[in-house]
Amino acid sequence: MFHVKLPGHDALDRQVDERLVTRRVTLPRRMVQRPLRQVARRVMIALLVLVVTAFTVWFDREGYHDNADGSVDLLDSFYYATVTLSTTGYGDIVPYGAGARLTNILVVTPLRVLFLIILVGTTLEVLTERTREEWRLNRWRLRLRDHTVVIGFGTKGRSAMQTLCATGLNREQIVVVDPNSKVIEAANAEGYAGVVGDATRSDVLLSAELQRARQIVIATQRDDTAVLVTLTARQLNRGAKIVAAVREEENAQLLRQSGADAVITSASAAGRLLGLSVLSPSAGTVMEDLIQQGSGLDLVERPVIKAEVGRSVREVQDLVVTVKRGHRLLGYDDPEASPLQLTDRLIAIVRVSPAAAGTGAE
Structure with a gap:
């Protein structure tokens, strides 16, 4: 399944998302009005059009004829406005005067068109939004070159992206891959493009245009996942720089053999920093300062x-x-x-x- 729209999680908790979504590309969204407010606004405009039409007919009621009793009152005016704007047109109330017919041509007909546009506005907006999202996605794919793919948007992935952005990397040049749709929504909120899916699958990585990426950051929660992602990424892109994080130091060599250019052991690195801070708190502070870009x-x-x-x-x-x-x-x-x-x-x-x-x- 492929669905398109234009920012520490355990892998076991993500299996449901992985089954439901193969790959889905999402781009950061612009601020839009809430759906309920949009509907309420359209209903108010439709009612306003109805009222304007009804009073237009009532003011010129002498030019209309009702087959029931021959006269048109305020209720008849609202009835006529309703069946006319909805294009039902029962024909029981008709304009027979020249002024009434002219009013229908110049006023009521444009109001009818406006009323129909309001009624079908939601459908038109959905179609327009889909077209716009398709256009944004295609434009994004064409422009995406030498970008950075970050796999995993947990604590490590977030910190890696913050460091990259601190060095001047544009957020538009970063693509996040994660199997959890909620995580990708969080990444979109921070201005990053995202791909929902299992990064061990080549089609998911191709959706992130990994084959054209300059550098790849692998920050998964499990070491075995990191190995599989590294193997897949290296197969798709021979020239990209791959940096991976592992929990256990014994798995670092396996990551290098899988194609990673640099491997960071998160658990041992944190442990060494803790030990250094115990021996010399000042030295630990300096090291932490060096790490924070x-x-x-x-x-x-x-x-x-x-x-x-x-x-x-x-x-x-x-x-x-x-x-x-x-x-x-x-x-x-x-x-x-x-x-x-x-x-x-x-x-x-x-x-x-x-x-x-x-x-x-x-």
Whole structure:
């Protein structure tokens, strides 16, 4: 089944959703009026049209003839307005005067058309909304290139997206995949496009245009799910950067063998940070500050600029921690790290000013 519309959950709780929905793409929705308020507004307009028509007939009642008694009163005017606007037209009350017929041509007929438009407005709006959503979805697919796919919108997935957005990544370049429709609705509310479905299925990942993604973040709740998603994602996209999170450290190597470029062990990482905070609360605070992107100290990766080529690591203005040369990571104290080469990339600690942080968060 494929349905289209234009933001920590246990996998066992999602099995019902997985059976009911194969894949469904949803885009962030604009603010719309509540359905009950829309219906009430249309009913009021329809009643207003009915009243205007009835009083129009009543004011010119001398030009109408009632087959029952020959005269037209206020009740007859409302009766005539009702059967005329609804196009029933029993013919028991007819306009015979020239003024009445002219009024029917110039006033009553346009009101009848307006009344019918109001009656069928809901159907027309549904058709228009479906067309609009189809157009938005097709336009979204055509424009989506080199984006980021985040699989899992739990605590880890949310934090990953917040970090990406803090570095300047546009929310429109992020697609969330999760089997729970309520989770995807929450992602839509935060401005992310979403796909409802099981990410271990290739058709679900293709709905997220994963084959054209630049980077993939896998933040599922189960390690075995993460392995299957990684295998499927790598098969669909050979060049994308895949970063996956696992709970148990013993599964990290399995994720790397499945195709993940980087694996984060969430449980052990949190445990190490706890242990470091016990030994030195200040050191734990500094590490947490480095992890939180966009405030205080940030750990960033950047290319070597021309002015830094040929210099040693210690001569760089930023505090360089590691030099990435090809596929090798050289520590700041490694003799091979200096002098710097133009193709090197530096992993450094920089201080983020409040103004820069605000700009990046936008």
